[in-house]
Amino acid sequence: MDIKVIQNVQEENIPKIIGVYSDSESELYAEKVNVLKEKKRFTGKFGEIYHVDNDEELFFIGLGVKEKITAEKGREISAKIVKELAKFKIVKANYYVFCKCNKIVRGVIDGLYLGNYKFDKYKTSGEEKFKIEEINLVIDKDLEEWVSQEGISLAKSTIIARDLVNEPANVLYPESLANRVKELGKEHGFEVEVLGENEINELGMESYMNVARGSDNPPRFIIMRHMGDEENKDEVLGLVGKGLTYDSGGYSIKPTPGMVSMKSDMGGAAAVIGAMCAISDMKLKRNVVTVVAACENLISGNAYKPGDVINSMGGKTIEILNTDAEGRLTLIDAVYYIINKEKATKVVDIATLTGAVLVALGTTRTAVVSNNDEFFNCLENASDKADEKIWRLPADEDYKKLIKSDIADLKNLGGKYAGSITAGLFIGEFVGDTPWLHMDIAGTGWTDAPKKAYDHKGGTGVAVKSLYYLAKEE
Template sequence: MNIKLLNKKSEVTISELLVFGVFEDFRNLDVLSNEISEYLSVLKEQEKFKASFGEEISAVIKYENVYKNVLIIGLGKSEELKSEKLRKLIAKIVRKANELKLSSAELNLINTSELVSKETLEVIAETAILTNYKFDKYKEKKSQITLNELNLVIGDIEKIANYSSALAEAEALALGTILARDLVNEPANVLNPKELAKRASEAGEKNGFEVEILKEDKIEELGMEAYLSVAKGSENKPRFIIMRYLGDPDNKEKIFGLVGKGLTFDTGGYSLKPTAGMVTMKSDMGGAAAVIGAMASIAKMKLKANVTAVVAACENMISANSYRPGDIIGSMAGKTIEVLNTDAEGRLTLADAVHYIISKERVNKVIDLATLTGAALVALGTTTTAVVSNSDEFYNDLQIASNPADEKVWRLPAFDEYKELIKSDIADLKNIGGPNAGTITAGLFIGEFAKDIPWIHMDIAGTAWSENEHDYITKGGTGVGVRTLYNMIKNNTK
C-alpha cells in the first residue's frame, strides 16, 4: 500500500473515499471545507450522529463540485483515544474502502491535531498495511483487496518533512509482521525445516543480514542432543538457522540475542495430540517467524545495534527412530533430561538453542519466543503473551517496548519453589513439571540454560494465532512479537 502525507486543505482530491474523524465535542469543524462542515453540523443538529467511538456514516456528497464517497467516523472522547483504539478505527476505514471496492482513500486530520505526531502517524500507516493483509495464495478465488493508496492530510508542510520517516518505519514493521504471518500460515507440507531456512536466507539477502544454515552433521558436532532427539523421528531433516546483523561495529561485544521456536510441525510424538489439536500445528514455529520478521525490520531500518537470532528448526514426528517417554537425553549444556512427555518438545529445542547463542555467539541478553504451552491460553487467553524472566530491569524494557506495538505482555512469577517441579529423580531435569503452573515451569526449564545473563521467555501460544478475523488481525498467523522485538532493539540503541 502506498501511503503519503499531504498538505492539501481545499484542492480537489483525487482519492475515491474521503474520511473525516470527529470527536464527540465536534471541535474544529470550521477548518474543514464548507460542504463537510455544514454536513456535520446538520448531522449533529438532527442527532443523527453523536461521534461516539466507532460510529460511522457513509454517504455520497458533493465536495469541491465533485461527488465523492465520504465516510464520517466517530472518534469518541479525545482523552480516551489511545493507540489500540486508533488501530481499530483505521482497520474499519480500510475494510470500508475494500468493501466499496475503492482503490484510494484520504484521511483528513486537519481538524484532529491530536492525531498528528510521529507515533500516531506510524500507528495509522502500520495498521492500514496490516489490515490489507490476506493469505490466499492457495485459493482459486482471491480476496477482493482494492485499496492500494492512503493519503493522510495533515495540513502542515513542515510536519510532512519531520514525520516522513515514520511512514518508512511503519512500512518496515508492517512488512516484517507480514513476513511472520506468511511463514506461520504456510502449510507444513510446504514449510518444512529446509524451506524455513531458505525463507530466512531470502529475508536476509533482501533486507541486509547474514544467514548461516547448519545441517544435521554440524548440529551433532555441537552436541545438541536435546534438539536432535526431537528431530530424529522425521524424514525432513533439521536445520539450525543463525541470523546475524552487525549494525554497531564499534561495539562488537554488545550483542542482543533472539531465539525462536521452530517446530514446523508438531504431532506431539508418541505423546500424540488429538486431530483437533494437530490441525493448527503448522503454527508451532510462530516464535521462529517472529524473530525472522524482526530481523528483517531491524536490518531494513539499519538500526544501530548488533543482533543475533537463532532457530532450531525441525519436525516432531513418529517413527521407529522417535524419542520416547521415559528416555533420558543429553543437551549441549551437558545437563541430562528425563523425557516424561514427547509433546513437551519445544523446550528441548530451545534449551540447546539458548545455550548455543550464549556460549557460541556471546550475546549479552536473550529473548526466546515460543508457542510453548496450552497453559498460557488457560491463564491469559488469546490477548496477552505470558512472560517469564530472571531480570526485573529487562522485563521492564520489554513492557515499554510492547506498549507502542499494542502487544500485551504479562509477567508470571518465577519463584524457586517452581524450579523444584522440574527436578528429576534420575536426571538433572525433567521436561514437564506436572499438572500445575505449566507455563511457568516450561519457561523455567528454558531458563536453566540461560546461565546468568538477562533472559526473557515469551510464551506466545495464545497470541501467535487467531481463530477469527478482527480489526487489523486476519484469521491465522498474527505475526505477534515482531514489533515488540524491534522496539526492544531500537530502545537498546539509545
C-alpha cells in the same frame, strides 16, 4: 496495498477519508459534518463510519473525544475503514489524519495494513480477488518522516510473520523456512547462515536433534545477524524463536483437532524473523543475533520416546516424560548456542510453548518468565509502545524443584500444575547468569476468533513490534 505518507494532496478526485472528533469542529467539510451531527446521523463517536456519495465520495470516521484518542484506537478505526473501502471496491483514497502524535500515526498505519490483510493465496475460485491499491495518508507537516517509515516497516514485518505462520506445513518445513529467511535477508539487509544436520550434530545439539529425529524433513539451524553497532561489538542482543514447523506431539500424540493448527508452532520463529526485518530496515544501532532451531516433531521408528534420557549442548541430561513437550528441548540448545557461540549478552526466547498459558492468561496477554528485573522492565516498556500486553509470571526456587528428575539432571515436564512457569524455567536452566526473558505466545500468537478489526483468523504476528522496540530502546 501501498501506503504513501504525504503532506500535500496531489490527487483531489478520489474518495476521501476524514477523521472527525466528537467534541470539536471538523478540520475539513465542517458544514457537512455539523449538519450530520445536528440530525444525529453521525456524531463523531469512536468507531462510527458515515458514507457520503454525492458530488464527491467521502467517508467520515468517528474518532471520539480528542483527548482520548490513542494509537490502539487509531489502529482499530483504520482497520475498520480499510474494510469499508473494500466493500465499495475503492482502490485508492486520501486519508486525512488530524493528529500530531507519532505513536498514533504509527497505529493508523498499522491498522491500514493489518486490516487489509488476507491469507487467500490457495483459493482457486473464479472470483476476482479485490485489492486496495493505494492509500495516501495525509499527515501534519510537523511529523518526522522516519515515523511513517518505521510504521510501514513494522506493519509489513508483522505481515511477514503472519504469512509464515499461516503457510501449511507441507509448504513451510525446515528447509523451505531457511530458504525464505535467506530471501528476507537479501531484501532487508541482514546476514543469514544456515546449518545442516551434520553441523548441528558437530555442535552437540543432542536435545534439538532428538526432537528432529522422527521426520524425513531434516532440521535447519537458522542464524540471522544485524551488527549495527560497531563501536560496541561486545554488546549483543540475542533473539531465539521456537521453530517447530509442524508438531504432531510425537509418540505423545495430539488428538486430530489439536494437530490442525500445529503449522503455527513456529510462531516464535516468525516473530523473531519479522523483528529482524524491521530492525534491519530501520538500520538500528544495535547488534542483534537471531537463531531458529527449525524442525518437525513427528513419529517414526527413529523418533524419541517417553522414558528416554537424552543429552544437550549445555551438558545437562534430560528425562523425557512427554514428547509433546518438545519446543523447550529445541530452545535449550538454541539458547545455549546463542550465549556461548554468538556471545549474546542478553537473550530473549519466544515460543508457542504451553497450553497452560491459555488457562492462565487466555488470548489477551503474553506470559513472561525472567531472571532479571531490569531487563523485564525494558520489555514492559517496549510492549507498551507496541500495544502488546504482557504479564510476568513468578519464577522462584520452589517452581524449579518441579523440573528435577530422579534419574537425570532435569525432566521435560514439571507436572500438571504451573506448566507455563516450569516450561520457562526449564529453558532458564541453560542461560546461566545472562539476563534472559522467556515469552510464551501460545495464547496470543494465533486466533480462531478475531476480536479486533485488524485481527485475522490464523497467525497474529504478535511480538514483532515488541521485539523491535526492545532492540531499539533497551
